[in-house]
Amino acid sequence: MRPFALVFAAAALMVTPVFAADRVSLAFQGADAASAPRHPAQSALGAQPASTLAVQKVIARQIDAVRQADAKTAFSVVSPKLRKQFTTDTAYLKVVNRQFPAIADARIVAFGELKKTSFGLTQLVEISDSSGQPWMAFFLVDAGKAGQWRIANVVMIKMPAQEA
Numbered sequence: 001m002r003p004f005a006l007v008f009a010a011a012a013l014m015v016t017p018v019f020a021a022d023r024v025s026l027a028f029q030g031a032d033a034a035s036a037p038r039h040p041a042q043s044a045l046g047a048q049p050a051s052t053l054a055v056q057k058v059i060a061r062q063i064d065a066v067r068q069a070d071a072k073t074a075f076s077v078v079s080p081k082l083r084k085q086f087t088t089d090t091a092y093l094k095v096v097n098r099q100f101p102a103i104a105d106a107r108i109v110a111f112g113e114l115k116k117t118s119f120g121l122t123q124l125v126e127i128s129d130s131s132g133q134p135w136m137a138f139f140l141v142d143a144g145k146a147g148q149w150r151i152a153n154v155v156m157i158k159m160p161a162q163e164a
Contacts, residue, residue, distance in 0.1 A: 051149075052114045055123050058149045059111075059139050063127075066096055066103045079142055079150040100156055103137070105129040120152065127156075134159040 058077050065073035074096065075089035086092040097104050112124035117140075125137040140153035 055114055055121070055139075055141050055149050056111045058141065058151065059123055059125060060109070062139075062151055063103055063106055063109055066093065066100075067106060069093065069104075077151055079144060079152040082150075082152060100137075100154060102127050102129045102133070102135040102156060102158075103154075133161055 062074055062077045065071075065077075071089040071093035075083065075086070075092045078092070083092075086095070106127045107130050108126075108128040110126040112126060114121060114123050116122075119140055121141050123139045123141060125139060127135040127137055129135065136157045136159055138155040138157075139151055140155075141149050142152045144150050
């Protein structure tokens with residue numbers, strides 16, 4: 001498998017889904033996500049640059065692991081709360097592949113802003129799959145007790161394809 005192109009985008013990403021019915025895949029969302037603990041790096045002005053790079057590294061590791069069908073690595077970067085929802089790393093990878101096929105098929109990955117949201121710290125990621133279909137992914141992350149960034153949730157929106 002070819003390694004995906006990793007692009008760090010400096011511009012803010014705007015998302016305006018037109019037909020929401022088939023655009024949103026929400027998984028792993030617990031009822032108490034809004035009350036998730038905040039990391040010290042989350043100030044009123046947003047995350048610090050070092051935190052941004054650390055979060056992007058964890059997400060890139062996750063995407064690469066899913067693309068390579070490496071269940072152990074993919075499962076190693078998820079939050080403890082999310083880990084409790086799955087019995088094995090293989091079960092986790094199956095769910096990710098079923099609910100987020102664009103991650104397994106990612107060819108171009110571009111990181112947008114790391115934003116503080118009502119659910120916690122969220123990394124915006126643009127993904128283009130092998131057919132050129134654009135997706136917008138929102139990776140909710142949390143630092144956990146050890147201070148290591150972990151993926152707590154993912155929301156993906158299928159974007160309208162660009163006409164050439």
